[in-house]
Amino acid sequence: MENDFEVIVVGSGMGGSTTAFGLAQKGKKVLVLERGSRIPKESQNWSPEDIFIKKRYRSSELWLDKDDKEFEPGVHYVVGGNTKLYGASLPRFKECDFLELKHREGISPSWPFSYADIEPYYYQAEELYKVHGSEEQDPGGPWRSKPFPYPSIEHEPYVKELADRLSKAGVTPIANSMGIDIGPKGNCIRCNTCDGFICKLDAKSDAEINALNPAIKTGNVELRTDSHVTKIVLTSDGKSVDYLLVSGVSGEYKVRGKKFVISAGAVNTAALLLNSKSDSSPNGIANSSDQVGRNFMKHNNSHILVFDWRRRNNVIFQKTLSFSDWYSDGGEGYPLGTVQLIGKVQGIMMKSVAKMVPLPILNYIAGRSVEFLVMSEDLPSPENRVTVDSNGRIKTTRNPRGVSTHTALMQKTRKILLKIGYKAIFIQEHDISMNAHQCGTTVAGKDPKTSVVDQYCKTHDVDNLYLIDGGFFPSSGAMNPALTIAAQALRVVAESDLAR
Ligand SMILES: Cc1cc2nc3c(=O)[nH]c(=O)nc-3n(C[C@H](O)[C@H](O)[C@H](O)COP(=O)(O)OP(=O)(O)OC[C@H]3O[C@@H](n4cnc5c(N)ncnc54)[C@H](O)[C@@H]3O)c2cc1C
Structure with a gap:
């Protein structure tokens, strides 16, 4: 102990x-107890085959879907978590995302705090994660008390020309907010192995490089890797956490502290709480509301690849543009979402979905295509949930909500892309395994009967227990989630009892 x-x-x-x-x-x-280890710097960091085909850094765990069918979840149990492979697109949520919003298929609930409450911490998170952006280039963006800490990343010629064509077609291309160490003094060499890869140069801002390593440097933080927390054990009165049970390299041991923060990711945090049930907490920890695991969301996302055989795309760093014209109103009074360029897809990367197509054909397509992520809000539903079976295995049950919103956004996007000259469109909808944007399983709220944590991510039920990851999101918005998680973490530390 x-x-x-x-x-x-x-x-x-x-x-x-x-x-x-x-x-x-x-x-x-x-x-810090982390079940994974640090990813070594190795040639495979930048190998599309190792990452996209062999899935070298993915967990080998299998989860169950709503029909109890096994699938490989898109999660990475490593130091830095999913941010090691993420795309570093770090936008703020918009002001409206914190308010109750009427969607085509129902209500997106309000958050227990406002955009104004978190705004100063958004800026601190942008500084920490070196976010590049431009308020002039995002006229519909949320208000800011300070300009972006770093200027927006310049478009390469293909993207610049694409921006012109999009403007002429009637949408407003804006600079993507990106967490990259780029610029005269930065480490970034502007390569094509960024989005979805591990940065060998530590130039993509991630949780290990930008937050954990500097934290360890202060001498106040110890990291213990290969330390899988398997159970949270409460004191006999059930009011606080007594200790954690950890499975480490040399066996099982207990860890005691004054306060505990679970940041295992939305799905794993819910699973850990549910797997920690005991005689005094038969529903699992912090679950008097029966909300732990419910309201599982992951955005309604699709990848679009558009192709024009007449136009070669020799871009290296593609992820510099997005458009959000229909974010809060797609023309019928309902929100639709956002469209962003993603990292340039290489032929070999397409093999993971187009297994039978010969590589030379995929390379030909990749040399003349451009790729987007189309993202719309996933509405919370108590029936969409994370549960665990009698062996502690994770099951994610989800019947997507907000599908008509996503369909409308896809239709509008296709129309624009055809209008600007693309000849063919390929679509990949994100299935249950593509849960990169998982959130909402331990929602924040004012009422302990309908939420798991308060506005500072402290559990309503247990005095010294905080849950700080994507799980606290009461709604998913239609923006990439990581900056909002980081900003809330800084807000909790600054304003709550956690650091007192
Ligand atoms: C390919 C990909 C691309 C993405 N691109 C973007 C993007 O461009 N922008 C964006 O905003 N978001 C993006 N995301 C999502 C982003 O990475 C997540 O929103 C973010 O990392 C979530 O933070 P988190 O703290 O909730 O969980 P994570 O970052 O996943 O961290 C959870 C950590 O907990 C550890 N853990 C889990 N269970 C236990 C346990 N029982 N004991 C000990 N440790 C445990 C895990 O190993 C992991 O390190 C992407 C994700 C992926 C996979």
Whole structure:
């Protein structure tokens, strides 16, 4: 049994590492327990085949879908969590995302705090993760108290020309907000192995490089890798966490601390709470509301690849443009979502979906295509949920909500892309395994009967337990989630009892 630490953080992804960073600045003694290990710098970091075909850095775990069919989830159990492979697109949510919004298929609920409450921490998170952007180039963006800490990343000629064509077709291309160490003094060499890859140069801002390593440097934070937390055990009165049970390299051991933060990612945090049930907490930990695991969301996302044989695309770093013209109103009074360029797809990467197509054909297509992520809001539903079976295995049950919104956004996007000259459109809808944007399983709210945590991610039921990851989102918005998780982590450290 160890009890030297003031705060124990479980998980070193966006939520866990940013929380550890904030606590370290306040002089708190923190232990970070991470089930994975550090990814070594190796040639495979930049190999499309190793990453997209062999799935080298993915967990080998199998989860169950709603029909109890096994699938490989898109999760990465490594130091830095999913941010090691993410796309570093780090936009803020818009002001409307924090308010109750009427969608075609129902209501997107309000958050227990406002955009104004989190705005200062968005800026701090943008500084920490070196976010490049431009308020002039995003006229529909949320208001800001300070300009972006870094200027927007310049478009390459193909994207510049695409921006002109999109403008003429009637939408407003804007600069993507990107967390990259680019610029005269930056480490970025502007390569084509960024989105979905591991950065060998530490130039893509991620939770390990930008938050955890600086936190460890203060001397206040210890990281313990290969440390899988398997159970949360409460004190006999059930009011606080007594210790965590950890499965480490040399067996099982207990860790005690004053306060505990679970940041295992929305799905794993819910699973850990549910797997920790005991005689005094038969529904699992912090679950008097029966909301743990419910309202599982992951956005309604599709990838679009558009092709024009007359136009070669020799772009290297493609992910610099997006458009959000229909974000809060697609023309019929309902929100639709956002459209963003993604990292340039290479022929070999398409093999994971087009297995039978010969590589030379895929290379020909990739040399003349451009790729987008079309993202719309996934509405919360209590029936869409994370559960665990009698062996502790994770099951994610989801019947997508907001499908008509996504269909409308896809139709409008296709129309624009055909209008600007593309000849063929290929679509890949994200299935249950593509859960990169997982959120909403331990929702924040004011009422302990309908939510799991309060506005500062503290559980309503357990005094010294906080849940800081994508799980707290009461609604998913239609923006990439990581910056909002980081900003909330900094807000919790600054304003709540966690650091007192
Ligand atoms: C390919 C890909 C691309 C993406 N692109 C973007 C993007 O461009 N922009 C964006 O905003 N978001 C993006 N995302 C999503 C983003 O990475 C997540 O929103 C973010 O990482 C979530 O942070 P988190 O703290 O909730 O969880 P994670 O970052 O996943 O961290 C959870 C951590 O907890 C650890 N863990 C889990 N269970 C346990 C346990 N029981 N004991 C100990 N440790 C445990 C895990 O190993 C992991 O390190 C992308 C994700 C993927 C996979």
